[in-house]
Structure formats: structure tokens, C-alpha cells
Amino acid sequence: MWSNHINYYLSMRTHELVLGWIEKQLSDGHLVLGGRLPAERALAEQLEVSRTSVREAIRILEAMGLVRAGVGSGKDAGTVVIAEPATALGSALRLHVATQHLPVADIVETRVLLESWAVSRAKADAPELKEAARLLGEMDASPAVDDFLALDVAFHLALAEAAGNAVVSTIMGSLREAIEGYAAALTANLPDWDSTAHRLRSEHRAILEAVNDGDGGRAATLVAAHIEGYYREAGLGQAPAETRP
Amino acid sequence: MWSNHINYYLSMRTHELVLGWIEKQLSDGHLVLGGRLPAERALAEQLEVSRTSVREAIRILEAMGLVRAGVGSGKDAGTVVIAEPATALGSALRLHVATQHLPVADIVETRVLLESWAVSRAKADAPELKEAARLLGEMDASPAVDDFLALDVAFHLALAEAAGNAVVSTIMGSLREAIEGYAAALTANLPDWDSTAHRLRSEHRAILEAVNDGDGGRAATLVAAHIEGYYREAGLGQAPAETRP
DNA sequence: TAGTTGATGTGGTTGGACCACATGACATAG
DNA sequence: CTATGTCATGTGGTCCAACCACATCAACTA
Numbered sequence: 001m002w003s004n005h006i007n008y009y010l011s012m013r014t015h016e017l018v019l020g021w022i023e024k025q026l027s028d029g030h031l032v033l034g035g036r037l038p039a040e041r042a043l044a045e046q047l048e049v050s051r052t053s054v055r056e057a058i059r060i061l062e063a064m065g066l067v068r069a070g071v072g073s074g075k076d077a078g079t080v081v082i083a084e085p086a087t088a089l090g091s092a093l094r095l096h097v098a099t100q101h102l103p104v105a106d107i108v109e110t111r112v113l114l115e116s117w118a119v120s121r122a123k124a125d126a127p128e129l130k131e132a133a134r135l136l137g138e139m140d141a142s143p144a145v146d147d148f149l150a151l152d153v154a155f156h157l158a159l160a161e162a163a164g165n166a167v168v169s170t171i172m173g174s175l176r177e178a179i180e181g182y183a184a185a186l187t188a189n190l191p192d193w194d195s196t197a198h199r200l201r202s203e204h205r206a207i208l209e210a211v212n213d214g215d216g217g218r219a220a221t222l223v224a225a226h227i228e229g230y231y232r233e234a235g236l237g238q239a240p241a242e243t244r245p
Numbered sequence: 246m247w248s249n250h251i252n253y254y255l256s257m258r259t260h261e262l263v264l265g266w267i268e269k270q271l272s273d274g275h276l277v278l279g280g281r282l283p284a285e286r287a288l289a290e291q292l293e294v295s296r297t298s299v300r301e302a303i304r305i306l307e308a309m310g311l312v313r314a315g316v317g318s319g320k321d322a323g324t325v326v327i328a329e330p331a332t333a334l335g336s337a338l339r340l341h342v343a344t345q346h347l348p349v350a351d352i353v354e355t356r357v358l359l360e361s362w363a364v365s366r367a368k369a370d371a372p373e374l375k376e377a378a379r380l381l382g383e384m385d386a387s388p389a390v391d392d393f394l395a396l397d398v399a400f401h402l403a404l405a406e407a408a409g410n411a412v413v414s415t416i417m418g419s420l421r422e423a424i425e426g427y428a429a430a431l432t433a434n435l436p437d438w439d440s441t442a443h444r445l446r447s448e449h450r451a452i453l454e455a456v457n458d459g460d461g462g463r464a465a466t467l468v469a470a471h472i473e474g475y476y477r478e479a480g481l482g483q484a485p486a487e488t489r490p
Numbered sequence: 491t492a493g494t495t496g497a498t499g500t501g502g503t504t505g506g507a508c509c510a511c512a513t514g515a516c517a518t519a520g
Numbered sequence: 521c522t523a524t525g526t527c528a529t530g531t532g533g534t535c536c537a538a539c540c541a542c543a544t545c546a547a548c549t550a
Contacts, residue, residue: 014503015304027343029458039531050504052297057533059301060308064337066344072512078531083346088337092309092330093412096271099311101328106412117358123390162260166336167351168358215544259534284500295535300501316501317543323500495548502540509534517526 014049016043021047026066026081037067037079064088085170090177097178104182108231111167111175114168115160116224119207121214122162123172129211132158136204145187148197155204159223162211186234200226250442259294263302266292271311271326282312282324309333330415335422349427353476356420359413360405361469364452365461367407374456377403381449384442390432393442400449404468407456431479441478445471 025031037043040058044051058079061067065088070076096102122129135155139148153176160172189197203226210219269275282288285303289296303324307310309334315321341347367374380400385394398421405417435441449470455464 023340023343026340033344033346041531052503052505056301056304058532059304061340063305063308064340066337067338069532070512071510074513077512081344083341083344085341085347089334092311092333092337093299095268095309095311096328097332098268098327099278099326101278102330102415106410109410110412110416113290113359113362114373155536165351165354167420170347173356175412207353210390231356286500297535298533303501315543316541317497319544322543365512491531493545493548493549493550496526497546498544502542504539505537507534507536509532511531511533513529515526515528516534517524519524520522 007169014053015056015060016041017050018047018054021058022057022061029083029193031083033083035081037081039078086173086177089171089174093178094181100176102178104179107175107179108227111172112224112227113136114172114175115156115227116220117173118160118163118165118168119211119219119223120209122159122219123164124212124214126162128158130161130209132162132208136201136208139201139204145193149184151188159207159211177197183234186231189235190233196230200230203229217233257314259298260301260305263292263294263299264287264305267302268308276326278326278328280326282326284323308336331422331458334416335417338419338423339426347423349424350426352420353472356417357472359417359420360401360472361465363405363408363410363413363417364456364464364468366410367404367456367461367464368409369457369459371407371409373403373407374453377407377453381446381453384446384449392437394429394432397445404452404456428479431476434480435478445475448474 019021022031022037031037037058038045038046040051040054047054058067058069062069065084065086066081067079068082069079093102093107097104097107104229122171135151139151139155143151157169157173160169163169187193203222207222207226208220210216210222265277267282278407279328282303283291285296285299288400289299292299303312307314308414310329310331311326312324313327314324338347338352342349342352377400378404380396384396388396401421402414402418405414407412447466448467452464452467455461455467
């Protein structure tokens with residue numbers, strides 16, 4: 001994309017120039033997490049470009065999970081630097097899945113790969129594991145399907161974070177988000193949700209127990225079987241017509 | 246982001262509406278790879294929004310590697326659907342690295358993870374391996390440092406593609422792109438490029454040979470050592486001041 | 491026939507205007 | 521003095537109308 005960090009004499013669209021300026025501010029530490037960009041009008045004047053171009057640049061940064069735009073004044077107002085790479089990557093992946101250039105099966109396989117690695121790497125004393133245990137407790141309260149799935153997401157994410165690799169956690173989260181729609185649709189295929197939920201809960205406990213025991217290999221095996229089993233049972237590859245590519 | 250596929254009564258920015266419309270066209274197959282979006286003015290009129298909003302949506306899709314905008318008329322003109330998820334993810338990751346929210350070390354570790362898996366999964370008869378072999382031949386011609394590195398990128402990508410998982414290949418490519426700048430800077434730290442290049446070439450051959458032998462385990466071990474060794478030798482974590490965060 | 495010229499259609503850019511929203515200062519009624 | 525309402529201010533969100541640069545193609549011309 002605008003990988004031309006430097007202002008080559010090459011043709012460069014105006015919003016790319018703005019993007020470059022902002023990226024430099026980020027790299028140089030003049031813009032930090034939680035910091036606010038200059039107002040659109042001010043930035044436009046400062047860079048001697050139109051407000052339109054500034055806005056296009058901000059739209060891109062927003063899509064990448066780097067900033068959040070808020071109207072009004074005070075606290076939540078203005079364009080603020082955030083750090084949400086997962087939602088950004090998730091959207092991108094989801095769109096490419098929509099064009100059928102990233103098979104859902106490949107996404108699932110990648111998720112298995114990353115999550116297996118994560119649990120095999122997780123330290124038994126990682127604080128995220130306590131959170132994971134707490135989430136399991138909530139899942140025992142027989143929540144509604146939607147709530148159960150939300151807790152499931154949080155549980156798996158907590159496991160991934162216990163490995164201590166931010167990139168793996170981020171990618172895991174975005175993969176999950178990219179096929180969220182699929183997962184929800186697939187759940188409708190399940191013949192007996194109650195028994196499935198019961199099985200999932202016990203599998204979750206087994207995985208967490210393996211991690212807590214420091215048995216990474218066992219945890220990896222269990223988590224791989226857990227994920228693959230779910231998608232197989234839900235009928236990945238035999239989705240109903242309205243969700244089939 | 247605009248994960249609201251449906252037009253909730255919630256406030257929805259106009260460009261998100263456009264985004265949703267385009268995504269639906271993609272999902273429904275009305276827009277296919279290589280196809281062209283309606284002209285900005287036409288789309289604006291059709292959706293009853295301003296051209297500005299249409300343009301903001303297109304900027305986002307462009308940033309995600311889903312479309313490419315071209316001026317003029319005829320062949321390369323108009324906004325056409327492409328499929329370049331790697332560049333998109335790469336840009337996003339690079340920006341988040343710039344904000345120091347994704348450690349370079351984590352990126353390298355993730356790359357090792359994915360690439361190890363890829364070579365252990367690669368089939369010995371994958372056509373990409375022939376391409377990889379050809380690239381190795383080119384690297385023997387003692388190219389300049391920049392060319393060597395470009396060939397190196399292509400070689401590793403070919404290896405990754407041999408595993409047949411589009412998501413893994415894509416993420417690999419984007420990880421590579423995200424730290425491209427770092428890698429180039431690190432290379433300057435190398436004490437003796439000629440001997441390093443010689444070593445890299447022989448390691449490449451050993452990896453490819455292991456894959457061709459169908460010995461995935463050996464290939465994985467070799468590729469992990471290869472990547473980690475390079476970054477260690479180049480001094481990851483002790484970059485010169487101008488590249489240090 | 492060969493070359494030039496202009497019409498057409500595309501994205502790129504700009505300036506200005508207005509809106510919705512959130513805040514804070516200020517005036518006013520109680 | 522307090523509480524309430526009102527208005528000025530600053531933010532992003534949206535729209536419009538115009539112009540530019542560029543690439544193609546058809547019509548015209550030498």
C-alpha cells in the first residue's frame with residue numbers, strides 16, 4: 001500500500017501523504033496510545049491538504065484498528081489512538097472469505113494450529129488461566145446459546161493469551177471473528193445443543209487441567225480435537241444453502 | 246467495525262452502509278474477482294448517498310486489499326475487485342508494530358511457528374517446491390544484497406504455499422511485510438554478509454531437501470533454526486538507535 | 491492511410507456549507 | 521446560593537458542486 005514511507009517523486013495520492021505523516025508521528029512517539037490526533041480541520045490546514053483527504057486517511061486507520069473517531073467534545077471526542085488490531089484483521093479476513101479466496105476450512109485449520117501452540121506454550125501460573133477458569137464457571141450456569149458462545153470465545157482467547165505472544169493472540173481473535181458468522185450458522189446444525197454444550201464444557205475442563213498440570217502436549221492434543229470436533233459435528237463444509245459459498 | 250451486517254436502527258455511518266452493500270454483493274457473488282464496481286458517481290446515486298461516503302468506503306476496501314482503484318478509462322480503469330489480503334494485513338500489522346503494541350519478537354516467533362508447520366505439512370510433490378528450487382538457483386548467482394533478500398522472501402513464501410493453506414501463506418506474507426523494514430535494518434548489523442549469505446544458502450538447500458524427502462519433522466526443525474539464527478545473528482533486540490522503538 | 495483532435499468516462503482533489511452531538515460557561519429563575 | 525436552562529464552541533458526519541489528470545476511443549483532417 002503506501003509503503004513509500006518517503007515522499008518519492010512518484011505520484012502519491014493525497015490521503016497517502018496524510019497516512020505517512022501520521023505513521024511517522026506514531027513511530028516517533030509523538031502520538032501514543034490514548035493520544036488524540038489534531039482535529040481534522042486543523043490537520044488539513046497543517047498539511048495543506050483538503051479535509052476530505054485527511055478524512056480518507058483516518059477512515060483507513062480506523063479500519064486498521066489504530067484510531068477511533070468520536071463526535072462531540074470532551075472525553076470521547078476527537079480521533080483517538082487505540083490498539084485493536086484484532087478487529088481490523090478480522091474484518092479483512094472476513095471480507096476475503098466472502099470473496100471465497102480464503103477457504104473457511106483453512107481458517108479453522110490455522111486456528112487449530114495457533115491455539116494448539118498457545119496452550120502448549122502457556123505457563124501454568126499465567127494469570128489468564130484464572131480468568132479462563134472463571135469463565136468455565138459461568139458456562140456451567142446453563143446460559144443461553146448466544147451467551148454460551150460468547151463465553152466460549154472469551155475462554156479460548158484467554159487460553160491463547162496465556163502463551164504470552166501478542167501476535168498469536170491477535171491473529172487468533174481475528175480468525176475467530178472472521179468466521180463468527182459461519183460458526184453461528186453452523187450451531188443451528190447441531191442436533192442436540194444440550195448434550196453438545198455438556199461435552200464442550202467437559203472438554204474445556206480437560207484442556208485447562210492439562211495446561212495447569214504443565215502438560216502442554218496433552219493440552220495441544222485436546223484443544224485440537226476440541227475445535228476440529230466441534231466444526232465437524234456442526235457440519236463444516238455442509239452448511240445450509242444460504243451460508244454456502 | 247461495521248460488523249452490523251443488518252441495518253439495525255442503530256446509528257450507522259453512511260460509508261458503513263456502502264461497505265455493507267458492497268460486502269453483500271461480494272457474498273452473493275454479484276461481484277467477483279476481477280469484476281468492477283459501479284463508478285463512484287453511479288454508486289452514490291444508486292445508494293442515495295454522497296460520493297464522499299462512497300469514496301470513504303472504497304478507501305477502506307482498498308486498504309484491506311479487496312479492490313484497486315484506477316483512473317482513466319478502459320482496461321485498468323475503475324475500481325476492480327482484487328484479492329491481496331497479505332498487503333492489507335501487513336500494513337495493519339506494521340502500523341501496530343509502530344505503536345509498539347505488537348513486539349517484533351512476537352512476530353518473529355509467530356513466523357517461526359507458521360513456517361515450521363508449513364514445511365512439516367508440505368507435500369513433496371507440491372509444484373511450489375519446484376519454484377523454490379529455482380529461486381535457490383538464482384540465489385547462487387551471487388546477487389546484490391537487496392536482490393538476495395527479495396529472493397529469500399520469495400523462497401520462504403513458496404515453501405509456505407506448498408502446505409496448501411491459503412490463510413497460513415497469507416499471514417506468513419503479511420508478517421514478513423510487517424517487519425520488512427526491521428529486517429533490512431538488521432541486515433546492516435551483519436559482520437560479514439558474504440559468509441552469512443553462504444550459510445543461508447546451504448541452510449535453504451537442507452530445508453528444501455528435507456521437504457523433498459518427506460521428512461517434515463526435520464524440515465520444521467531446520468527452518469526454525471534457520472529463521473531464529475538469522476535474527477539472532479542480525480541482532481534482534483539490539484537494533485541501532487534509529488530503528489529502536 | 492496516418493495522424494491529430496476532441497468527446498467521454500474514470501478516479502483524485504478541493505472548498506464550502508450544513509448537521510448532530512457533547513461539553514462547558516454563563517445567565518437566569520427559584 | 522442553588523438549580524436549571526440556554527447558548528457558544530469544538531468535534532466528527534455528510535453533502536454538493538466544481539475542477540483536474542488521465543486513458544481510451546471515435547471522429548475528423550491532412
